[in-house]
Amino acid sequence: MYLATLMLLGSGELGREFAIAAKRLGCRVIACDRYPGAPAMQCADAAEVFSMLDGAALRAAVDRHRPDVIVPEIEAIDTGTLAELEEQGWRVAPSAKAAQLTMNRDGIRDFAARELGLVTSRYRFADSREQAVAALATVGLPCVVKPVMSSSGKGQSTARSEEEVGAAWDHAVANMRGDRPSVIVEEFIRFDSEITLLTVATGAGILFCPPIGHRQEAGDYRESWQPAAIPEAALRSAQAQAARVVAALGGHGLFGVEFFIRGPQAIFSELSPRPHDTGMVTLISQAPNEFELHLRAILGLPIPAIELAGPSASAVILAEGESDAFAYEGAGEALALGGPGRPVDLRLFAKPRALPGRRMGVALARSDTIEDAVALARRAAAKVRIVDRP
Numbered sequence: 082m083y084l085a086t087l088m089l090l091g092s093g094e095l096g097r098e099f100a101i102a103a104k105r106l107g108c109r110v111i112a113c114d115r116y117p118g119a120p121a122m123q124c125a126d127a128a129e130v131f132s133m134l135d136g137a138a139l140r141a142a143v144d145r146h147r148p149d150v151i152v153p154e155i156e157a158i159d160t161g162t163l164a165e166l167e168e169q170g171w172r173v174a175p176s177a178k179a180a181q182l183t184m185n186r187d188g189i190r191d192f193a194a195r196e197l198g199l200v201t202s203r204y205r206f207a208d209s210r211e212q213a214v215a216a217l218a219t220v221g222l223p224c225v226v227k228p229v230m231s232s233s234g235k236g237q238s239t240a241r242s243e244e245e246v247g248a249a250w251d252h253a254v255a256n257m258r259g260d261r262p263s264v265i266v267e268e269f270i271r272f273d274s275e276i277t278l279l280t281v282a283t284g285a286g287i288l289f290c291p292p293i294g295h296r297q298e299a300g301d302y303r304e305s306w307q308p309a310a311i312p313e314a315a316l317r318s319a320q321a322q323a324a325r326v327v328a329a330l331g332g333h334g335l336f337g338v339e340f341f342i343r344g345p346q347a348i349f350s351e352l353s354p355r356p357h358d359t360g361m362v363t364l365i366s367q368a369p370n371e372f373e374l375h376l377r378a379i380l381g382l383p384i385p386a387i388e389l390a391g392p393s394a395s396a397v398i399l400a401e402g403e404s405d406a407f408a409y410e411g412a413g414e415a416l417a418l419g420g421p422g423r424p425v426d427l428r429l430f431a432k433p434r435a436l437p438g439r440r441m442g443v444a445l446a447r448s449d450t451i452e453d454a455v456a457l458a459r460r461a462a463a464k465v466r467i468v469d470r471p
Contacts, residue, residue, distance in 0.1 A: 086110075087148060091122065096120045098364070111146045143375070156184045163180050170211065187206045207250070217266070226252075226253050226266050228253040228258070229264060236255070273342050275341055279372050288387060294306070356372050357371065398443060399441065405471065
């Protein structure tokens, strides 16, 4: 009856687009998250509400639904239970090892730098304010302080003095995920640009999407665009490093590998073993998009080519206030900005609660140049408003 049964661990906006792609190919989707009504649950065949850090609840959900593949969509998961499930014959995509090493920044950074010898910034981990300050002896000032477990850049800040490192520690711990107060203090890289290199591990080999550039604000992405213009030498370096780390993590699926670009040099930053938020731009920029690529790689379906449609961009739509009863306004105004050769589209995530600064949607645009596409996406996003419902 179904092509496959997939269990999503985490059901946010990325999980929603993956669930839509899976339903189009006749899959059964079980969406799991810590709160009811999560975006992917609205598109799934069944839903489970529990903390992904609760190993017993995770195991019970797997036993109940018997998925063909368990697909992590967030970092905050009991990866020890995932590893046990994999050892017992359950399939985890891309792999339990990938989920374990990327759950916290210390795991993937040490793996990349020490075991694989990838190019990274200088860094130290700190489990206290005092250790964070002491890390300056290695990384210097300014430095970047991030929680070892977070998502979408939450809790990240830049410190330019010893005093600011303490405040950065407090900010990181206040915005971390999980229950482990730990941060990474890393060298501030004076880079030309940041990119996400979507890397697809398949049974037939490793594929790359055109690089995606992105702009961050307060540690979170605000706009992304594809293709990002970077030196050919930097692209070759990024591809070689991404291929090495993806092969070492094992399994099949899409990985979002982030790099700082400085001249011809690509400096490894982070990795997500799943579709990436900056990759939302692929919903208008390329075919297959990142969610379809992840699905095809997981299911062993062919990917004959990745075709770029043209210069494209995404811009996020943020909530300004807190509300459990709200509506979207301005969608028609946003879509009306599109025209021949300059399509505009929206993805509104239908999250059940709005919070200040929470990502509630994304505007997508394509044009003749990256600059025009970014401007168009930004204008479209600005038209959409989150308003209280009477």
